[in-house]
Amino acid sequence: MWVALRTRRLAHRPATIRRRGERSPEGLDVTGASAALSRRRPPTPFTVASGQVRLRRIDGWRRIAAVPIQPVISRRAFLATVSGGLLAAPLAAQAQRAGKMWRIGWLSQPSAATGGSELDALRNGLRELNYVEGRNIRIEAQWADDDPARLPELARALVQLDVDVICTAGTPATLAAKQATTKIPIVFSRAAFPDRTGLITSLARPGGNLTGVAFIGPEYGKRLELLREVAPKISRVTLFYNDKNSASVLAMEETRQWAQSLRVVLEPLGLHDRPSLEASFAAMRRRRPDAVMTTADALLLSYRTLIVDFANRQRLISMYGDREYVKVGGLMFYGTSTTDMWRQAAIYVDRILKGAKPGELPVEQPTKFELVINMKTVKALGLKIPPSVLGRADQIIE
Numbered sequence: 001m002w003v004a005l006r007t008r009r010l011a012h013r014p015a016t017i018r019r020r021g022e023r024s025p026e027g028l029d030v031t032g033a034s035a036a037l038s039r040r041r042p043p044t045p046f047t048v049a050s051g052q053v054r055l056r057r058i059d060g061w062r063r064i065a066a067v068p069i070q071p072v073i074s075r076r077a078f079l080a081t082v083s084g085g086l087l088a089a090p091l092a093a094q095a096q097r098a099g100k101m102w103r104i105g106w107l108s109q110p111s112a113a114t115g116g117s118e119l120d121a122l123r124n125g126l127r128e129l130n131y132v133e134g135r136n137i138r139i140e141a142q143w144a145d146d147d148p149a150r151l152p153e154l155a156r157a158l159v160q161l162d163v164d165v166i167c168t169a170g171t172p173a174t175l176a177a178k179q180a181t182t183k184i185p186i187v188f189s190r191a192a193f194p195d196r197t198g199l200i201t202s203l204a205r206p207g208g209n210l211t212g213v214a215f216i217g218p219e220y221g222k223r224l225e226l227l228r229e230v231a232p233k234i235s236r237v238t239l240f241y242n243d244k245n246s247a248s249v250l251a252m253e254e255t256r257q258w259a260q261s262l263r264v265v266l267e268p269l270g271l272h273d274r275p276s277l278e279a280s281f282a283a284m285r286r287r288r289p290d291a292v293m294t295t296a297d298a299l300l301l302s303y304r305t306l307i308v309d310f311a312n313r314q315r316l317i318s319m320y321g322d323r324e325y326v327k328v329g330g331l332m333f334y335g336t337s338t339t340d341m342w343r344q345a346a347i348y349v350d351r352i353l354k355g356a357k358p359g360e361l362p363v364e365q366p367t368k369f370e371l372v373i374n375m376k377t378v379k380a381l382g383l384k385i386p387p388s389v390l391g392r393a394d395q396i397i398e
Helices: 031-038 075-098 112-128 148-160 171-180 218-230 246-261 274-286 298-302 304-313 323-327 338-353 375-380
Strands: 046-048 051-058 063-068 102-108 137-143 165-169 186-192 210-215 236-242 265-271 291-294 317-320 332-336 369-374 395-397
Touching: 102 112, 102 148, 102 171, 112 137, 112 165, 112 298, 112 338, 137 148, 148 171, 165 171, 165 338, 171 186, 171 210, 171 246, 186 246, 186 338, 210 338, 218 246, 218 291, 218 317, 218 332, 218 369, 236 246, 236 298, 246 265, 265 274, 274 304, 291 304, 298 304, 304 317, 304 323, 317 323, 323 332, 323 369, 323 395, 332 338, 369 375, 375 395
Parallel strands: 102 137, 102 165, 165 186, 186 210, 236 265, 236 291, 291 317, 317 332, 369 395
Antiparallel strands: 046 051, 051 063, 332 369
16 A cells, blocks of 8 residues: 655645755755665654555655555464454353343143143253243243144244244154254153154264153163062063053063063053043953053153052052152152253253254263152052162152
8 A cells, every 4th residue: 555745735746856956846955855865775664643654766766655564463462362352252152142031942741730840850950050930041831731632733833932942851742843843952851762763863973953861771670670579479560651652662662571581471551541541440450460560651640640549449569650650659660860851951951052963962861760669558558668679769758
């Protein structure tokens, strides 16, 4: 860039240097100036409003012009500038996230009365990570009220609300959410065998927009083992499962394999609504088993009071797939803590909101299992629980 020098008197055109002895039109003697330039000494920098400049000749010293001197920045200043810029971007992003009201979708098959404790567990997990409802998160809850046919419609409603993450409870709800969107991240919990039900590609790399926490299988065999410890002579066990839920079907098959290894005859009874539940009760009255079990299915959980009352009236030893059964009088529960599962799900929600891709987060598998025993039911059934079993109980309900 060239900046022409202008004198105060010649404010409208560049100053011109003339030959020796030649006078300017204004009468100025420029001989001294010409002689000084002829010696070709390095021009001395001087300052103008736009910064330092040096004189530079044009047309063999007939004219001169001022050339801006490019500023030289030190290495330390350069590094400080670059580092500041690099740090500014994430800080700005954090500031933007800090002021955002995140919208968390919730999709569950049972009613709020049945599944409310699970949503509370998610809330508590998010609160531990500084996500507080009404302050920086808003939860949009959709309940199917035990009607799985409503799940696709409810999932689409969450997509239309443009939530940031959808949390799903159980396999049917997760499948509905997956069919409704391929863009909104989905974090599931209480889903069994997700790699075998079509939810994900693999446990290590789920792919797509899903990840979460899943039931895998070891607890099914352990439930049978505990039943044998409490009543060594049992030989026939009825298993309630949801025959409309692919994950519950897989859980039944997994339990059957364990039963064969333990030399126990497993008699599965599939149900999916109240009439099929009553039909299962009738079948058990005709052919009374030694014990009864359930899979960890959300629909079955909604019938927990009916199932527990029937088992106790029939004086059957029972092992359930959720601690909620024991709270209403069921004998025993062994399995994963749903509170811990949703706490881990909350961690995944946090990571996704901070930019992680769900398909790259491995599906978590439970590592902690609980044994809960209802001693009131033990006494009502006239049972004697071995000390070896009582000693392993995480909770005893009196």
